[in-house]
Structure formats: structure tokens, C-alpha cells
Amino acid sequence: xxxxxxxxxxLLLVGISIxxxxxxxxxxxxxxxxxxxxxERLTFGELRPPTEQLVPRLRLGAEDAWWVLEPWxxxxxxxxxxxxxxxxxxxxxxxxxxxxxxxxxxxxxxxAMPVKARLWLSASLPAELRxxxxxxxxxxxxxxxFKDHQxxxxxxxxxxxxxxxxxxxxxxxxxxxxxRLWSAxxxxxxxxxxxxxxxxxxxxxxxxxxxxxxxxxxxxxxxRSIFINQAMVRRIEERDGAVIYTxxxxxxxxxxxxxxxxxxxxxxxxxxxxxxxxxxxxxxxxLQFMGGWPVHLWVDPFSAAQNLPGSHxxxxxxxxxxxxxxxxxxxxxxxxxxxxxxxxxxxxxxxRQIVLLDSPLGAERALIDPRxxxxxxxxxxxxxxxxxxxIQVYPAYYVGHGTAQPAWVFLFKHGxxxxxxxxxxxxxxxx
Amino acid sequence: MDLSKAKNILILAFLLxxxxxxxxxxxxxxxxxxxxSLSGEDLEKVRVLLTAAGxxxxxxxxxxxxxxSLLHVYREPQQSDALVEMFLGADVAESVTTNGxxxxxxxxxxxxxxxxxxxxxxxxxxxxxxxxxxxxNRQLAELFLQERGLWREDLKLDFFRSRGAKGDSxxxxxxxxxxxxxxxxxxxxxxxxxxxxxxxxYRVASQGFSSKEVQVISALExxxxxxxxxxxxxxQKITDISLGYFSEDYDAERWETVPVWRIAGVDGTAVYINxxxxxxxxxxxx
Numbered sequence: 001x002x003x004x005x006x007x008x009x010x011l012l013l014v015g016i017s018i019x020x021x022x023x024x025x026x027x028x029x030x031x032x033x034x035x036x037x038x039x040e041r042l043t044f045g046e047l048r049p050p051t052e053q054l055v056p057r058l059r060l061g062a063e064d065a066w067w068v069l070e071p072w073x074x075x076x077x078x079x080x081x082x083x084x085x086x087x088x089x090x091x092x093x094x095x096x097x098x099x100x101x102x103x104x105x106x107x108x109x110x111x112a113m114p115v116k117a118r119l120w121l122s123a124s125l126p127a128e129l130r131x132x133x134x135x136x137x138x139x140x141x142x143x144x145x146f147k148d149h150q151x152x153x154x155x156x157x158x159x160x161x162x163x164x165x166x167x168x169x170x171x172x173x174x175x176x177x178x179x180r181l182w183s184a185x186x187x188x189x190x191x192x193x194x195x196x197x198x199x200x201x202x203x204x205x206x207x208x209x210x211x212x213x214x215x216x217x218x219x220x221x222x223x224r225s226i227f228i229n230q231a232m233v234r235r236i237e238e239r240d241g242a243v244i245y246t247x248x249x250x251x252x253x254x255x256x257x258x259x260x261x262x263x264x265x266x267x268x269x270x271x272x273x274x275x276x277x278x279x280x281x282x283x284x285x286x287l288q289f290m291g292g293w294p295v296h297l298w299v300d301p302f303s304a305a306q307n308l309p310g311s312h313x314x315x316x317x318x319x320x321x322x323x324x325x326x327x328x329x330x331x332x333x334x335x336x337x338x339x340x341x342x343x344x345x346x347x348x349x350x351x352r353q354i355v356l357l358d359s360p361l362g363a364e365r366a367l368i369d370p371r372x373x374x375x376x377x378x379x380x381x382x383x384x385x386x387x388x389x390x391i392q393v394y395p396a397y398y399v400g401h402g403t404a405q406p407a408w409v410f411l412f413k414h415g416x417x418x419x420x421x422x423x424x425x426x427x428x429x430x431x
Numbered sequence: 432m433d434l435s436k437a438k439n440i441l442i443l444a445f446l447l448x449x450x451x452x453x454x455x456x457x458x459x460x461x462x463x464x465x466x467x468s469l470s471g472e473d474l475e476k477v478r479v480l481l482t483a484a485g486x487x488x489x490x491x492x493x494x495x496x497x498x499x500s501l502l503h504v505y506r507e508p509q510q511s512d513a514l515v516e517m518f519l520g521a522d523v524a525e526s527v528t529t530n531g532x533x534x535x536x537x538x539x540x541x542x543x544x545x546x547x548x549x550x551x552x553x554x555x556x557x558x559x560x561x562x563x564x565x566x567x568n569r570q571l572a573e574l575f576l577q578e579r580g581l582w583r584e585d586l587k588l589d590f591f592r593s594r595g596a597k598g599d600s601x602x603x604x605x606x607x608x609x610x611x612x613x614x615x616x617x618x619x620x621x622x623x624x625x626x627x628x629x630x631x632x633y634r635v636a637s638q639g640f641s642s643k644e645v646q647v648i649s650a651l652e653x654x655x656x657x658x659x660x661x662x663x664x665x666x667q668k669i670t671d672i673s674l675g676y677f678s679e680d681y682d683a684e685r686w687e688t689v690p691v692w693r694i695a696g697v698d699g700t701a702v703y704i705n706x707x708x709x710x711x712x713x714x715x716x717x
Contacts, residue, residue, distance in 0.1 A: 013445035020452035231643035
């Protein structure tokens with residue numbers, strides 16, 4: 001009897017083990033489908049705070065001789081910190097006439113886009129004031145001037161200039177580039193407004209052409225950062241070598257050249273307007289999820305027209321464009337290195353093609369005098385029906401055809417740009 | 432060896448094995464249902480929703496909402512060359528038009544190949560006096576495809592209608608894979624006056640499903656999304672609600688397609704709703 005019970009128990013246990021094994025093997029979906037997708041917060045680099053995004057271009061000098069510190073130049077942060085010291089010490093500003101009559105040494109800080117004063121300038125400034133330019137004049141050293149986004153001026157009084165401030169401030173510009181102001185007549189037949197001060201480096205820059213390579217992003221990480229549930233993401237291999245990933249709501253296109261394009265039409269239109277600080281913080285957050293904000297990317301003071309605010313299109317949409325600066329020069333191409341279109345509902349459109357200077361293709365040579373290129377630029381633009389006035393001329397690298405060519409950039413009102421080869425004077429391209 | 436002792440050892444061994452298996456089952460993720468099924472009440476809701484939106488339902492409502500995964504497809508290389516030969520024979524000169532279309536012509540017949548791989552055959556055969564029925568025209572269409580080696584067992588008739596006063600017949604056959612229609616991979620045949628006048632082929636090859644399965648939305652949820660859309664479908668009579676695969680037209684060699692619910696009208700127009708996330712993949716497509 002006992003043996004029979006044992007036999008029965010053994011058969012029962014064998015049966016149970018078969019059932020359990022069957023359930024384990026066939027009764028469960030694969031782990032990745034059984035578990036809800038785990039949201040892993042993937043980011044690229046550090047979050048860039050608004051105060052590091054909107055760094056002004058500084059200028060110090062008098063008459064037609066100026067030292068210029070671009071946001072990425074050595075000494076810029078010291079000079080800007082000193083200027084901020086004065087701003088913070090100033091009394092609440094009052095309306096004033098434009099400082100046209102001021103003579104002698106002056107310092108100017110130009111923002112890529114009008115900054116809300118309270119964002120970081122000073123709590124004593126009116127909350128609604130949006131500052132496009134800050135100025136200080138040695139002739140009246142106890143005054144700070146603010147130009148708002150509409151062109152009106154305000155002044156803030158100082159009770160005392162800190163000890164040695166002026167000397168420290170001048171010294172900070174030692175790392176800058178000495179520029180000369182060229183009169184409108186020197187740019188003829190191009191049209192220049194007297195208000196637009198076109199400064200050209202006094203010593204023509206020595207630059208060599210460079211080979212370039214594309215930024216290599218971790219695309220797997222990028223995919224996981226954008227698409228939470230990978231099981232729903234379709235992969236499409238296009239004939240031109242690009243690969244598209246989409247879940248039906250958003251699409252990410254990875255080009256063989258390293259370019260990234262992302263679209264999410266559902267984020268448009270935005271529902272609520274964002275003030276500048278909020279928009280900048282949002283832009284930094286989005287970039288941190290979508291490839292990061294490398295240190296060589298800057299909001300270009302010369303591309304202010306492309307950027308927020310004032311770029312509110314239909315339904316509260318913001319745009320921000322970033323330029324790459326390497327070897328102290330902007331790398332410019334037909335499209336900005338990064339262009340982000342977003343709203344309070346998310347990123348609408350994102351394009352990223354960051355190239356890096358690889359190795360020089362020849363020796364460094366001085367660029368030609370940009371005045372030598374004026375005629376060819378004027379000829380080139382002859383066919384254009386509407387050419388704005390010339391507002392800036394500056395050296396840069398033009399990126400195209402697999403190289404970065406030293407170039408002079410002729411920037412016209414309304415964003416029209418002509419790139420001239422810096423060594424030959426040939427027209428490279430225009431935007 | 433003592434049998435009784437052996438039994439003891441085996442009992443102990445299986446007891447331990449069962450404990451281990453139970454432990455694995457207990458601590459492993461709870462098995463998801465292999466799919467969901469609509470109740471009779473849900474089916475009634477679908478009818479009410481469509482009626483309230485002004486549609487007349489003339490199609491069965493699928494009850495099952497299974498777990499599905501993406502389907503890998505690719506475009507067969509040289510497929511268009513083979514099709515040109517099947518329609519026109521060998522040694523046909525080609526000419527390229529400005530829109531990227533490649534046109535082949537022979538004895539009045541032509542084959543146009545689009546950049547995305549769609550092939551359109553147009554016949555110059557003379558019209559006959561024909562009073563063929565729709566069924567006879569269908570047989571003619573299938574015979575035409577079979578004679579040219581274009582008929583495949585995975586094709587199924589998806590839609591047909593009579594066009595024009597002369598009784599032309601239009602048939603759309605859709606490719607299937609594991610029983611699921613690939614709504615974008617079709618063979619369309621126009622039969623007029625006893626002759627096949629036009630054949631349009633867009634066909635992909637299936638590579639299999641991806642490994643990760645996702646629970647699809649039910650037909651009820653798909654209809655709820657459909658009726659919330661602005662009026663995107665001109666037809667008021669719904670003749671098909673079915674689950675299949677859909678893809679937009681990509682200039683690609685290989686890609687993945689997504690499960691969709693297709694809600695189709697009597698005139699052949701359809702709305703495709705992504706069965707994973709409920710997005711409308713594209714509005715009206717014929």
C-alpha cells in the first residue's frame with residue numbers, strides 16, 4: 001500500500017513538473033514584453049544654464065580702435081564679471097537720452113537676443129526690461145547705460161567705482177582681438193548705415209583650411225532617450241543611406257553624414273508663451289536629451305534674428321540656433337550646427353549637424369583684406385532684388401564639400417549672408 | 432537497487448524541481464494575456480459610436496486584440512525589371528521622364544516604374560464588346576496575372592467596384608503574411624471591355640516579425656479614435672474593420688511596418704489607425 005502511494009505521489013510530481021515547465025517555456029511572453037518599459041533617464045552632458053547660454057560680446061575702445069571679446073574668448077568672463085559688478089551696484093535705472101554725445105573710452109556688451117534684466121543682470125532693474133546692450137563710458141564712469149529691445153536708453157547711477165576697477169577691466173581685454181572701425185565709404189558700393197559699426201581685426205587673421213569630421217553621437221543612447229518603448233519603433237533604411245526611426249508620433253532621421261533630424265508635429269502649436277529664461281531652460285533641457293550642448297556651441301550674437309524671442313510663429317513656437325566655434329572661429333554652413341524649434345509641448349523640429357575641425361590642409365596664411373572682396377560681393381548680389389545694408393563683416397570657417405575653408409562673412413540686414421574664400425576672395429556660397 | 436529507495440530519491444528530486452519551478456513562476460513577471468477580446472457590450476458600443484458619427488456599419492467587428500510586433504519588409508531587388516519583362520517581354524527600350532519615372536513601351540503597351548518601385552502596366556489592346564459580369568471580370572483579372580506569373584498564393588481580393596457607365600471593373604488584391612493583410616502591398620487590376628487595361632503592382636517581401644510583442648488596441652478603441660477625427664472619410668458606409676500592416680511610401684530598401692486597424696468605406700477609401708499607439712497613420716487613402 002505504501003509503495004502504491006509513493007508511486008502515485010511520484011507520478012503526480014512528474015505531472016506537476018511537466019505542467020510547470022510548460023508554463024515557464026510557453027506560457028509567458030518574453031521578459032521585455034511582459035515588463036512595462038522602464039523609463040531610463042538618459043542625458044547627454046551637463047545642463048547649460050541660461051546665464052551661460054546668453055553671454056554677451058564685449059567691446060572696449062574709442063573712436064575707430066576697439067578691443068573685442070567674443071563670448072568664447074579668454075578674458076571675456078573676467079571682463080563681463082567686472083561689468084556685472086557695476087550693474088549690481090547701480091541704482092534703479094531711469095530713462096535717458098541716447099549716449100550719442102559721449103566721447104572717449106567706452107565699453108559695450110551686446111546680447112545675442114534681448115535679455116530680461118532680472119534673469120541675471122540685477123534685481124534692481126525693472127522686471128519687464130529687456131536689455132539688448134549695456135554700455136559704460138569713461139567720461140561718466142559712475143553711470144551704466146542700458147538699451148532695451150525697442151532701442152530706448154536708461155541709465156543707472158553708481159555711488160562709487162570700486163578700487164582699481166577700471167584698470168582690471170582694461171587688463172581683461174588683453175586676451176581680445178584689436179579691431180578697427182571702417183567707415184561706410186570703405187565698403188562702397190555696398191551700403192552701410194553709420195549706426196552699424198563694422199569692426200575688422202587690425203591684424204588680419206592667419207588661418208589654414210581644415211579637413212573636417214562629423215560629431216559621432218551615441219545613436220543607440222539617443223534612440224533610447226527619445227523613444228521610451230522600443231518595441232513600437234519602426235526602422236526604415238532609406239536608399240540614400242539615411243535611417244529613420246518612428247513610432248508614428250515622432251520621427252528621428254540619422255543621415256550617413258552624421259546629421260540628425262527629428263520631428264514631432266504633435267508638439268505644434270504651443271499653447272502658452274514662454275518668457276526668455278523659461279525658453280532657454282527648456283531649450284537646454286531638450287538638448288540635454290537629444291545629443292547635448294558641447295562647450296563649443298554658442299548662441300551666435302550675429303544670428304540674433306534667427307533666435308528667440310520674437311520668433312514666435314504661429315501658436316507660440318520658439319527657435320534657437322547654435323553655432324560651433326573652434327580654433328576661435330565660427331564654423332558656418334548652409335544650416336546652423338544646431339537648430340531647435342520647440343514649444344511648451346515639446347520639440348517640434350530639431351536639426352543637428354556638428355562638424356569638428358580635424359587636421360589642417362596646408363599652412364596658416366593671412367586672410368586677404370576684406371575690402372578686396374567688396375566688388376565681387378556687390379557683383380554677386382547684383383541679381384538679387386532686395387539686398388539689405390551691410391551690417392557685419394567677420395572671419396570664420398565656411399564648411400562645405402568636406403572641408404572648412406577660411407572665409408570672410410558678409411552679413412546683411414535680414415540675415416542675408418555671403419561667404420568669401422579668405423585667401424582667394426572667391427565667392428563660396430550665400431544664404 | 433532497492434526500488435522503494437529509488438522512489439524516495441525521485442520523489443525528493445521532483446519535489447525540489449517543482450519547488451524551483453514554482454519559485455521561478457512566482458517571482459517571474461505575471462504572464463500577460465495573449466490578447467484581449469471584446470465583449471458583446473463592447474461590440475454594441477462600436478455600433479453606437481459609428482451610428483452616432485453618421486456611419487453605417489456593414490462589416491463584422493473583430494473581437495480579438497492580440498499581441499503583435501512590427502513586421503520587417505524589404506523591396507525585392509530587380510523586381511521592377513522582372514515585371515517589365517513579364518508584361519512586355521525582353522529587349523524593351525526605356526526612357527526616363529522628368530519626374531523620375533521610368534517608362535518602357537512596346538507595341539503600344541507601356542510599363543511605368545516609379546522611384547518607390549511601383550509598377551504600372553497599361554495595355555493598348557483594342558476594346559471588345561463585352562457584357563461580362565463582375566465575377567467573370569475577376570476571373571479574367573486573376574487569369575491575366577497567373578499567365579504572367581504575377582499571381583501569388585498570398586494575394587487575396589480586398590476590394591472591387593464597377594467603374595463608369597461601360598461597366599469597367601476594378602479589383603484590388605492585397606498581399607497577406609501569416610494571415611495579416613499588408614494594406615500597402617497591392618496588385619490592382621482594371622478590366623474594361625473584356626480586356627485587362629491597367630495593372631498596378633506595389634509589392635514587398637516579408638522578412639518576419641520583430642521579437643518584441645506589444646498589446647494592440649482593440650477595434651473599439653480604434654473606432655473611438657476614428658470617430659473623434661475630423662470627417663476624414665467621405666464614404667458613410669463602413670465595409671471593413673480589420674487588423675493588418677501598413678506603411679507609408681518610403682524611398683527605402685528595407686523597413687519595418689506597423690500593425691494598424693483599417694476602417695474602410697464602401698468606396699475603397701480607408702483610415703489607418705496605428706494599433707500600438709492609436710495615431711492616425713494617414714487619412715484617406717484609396
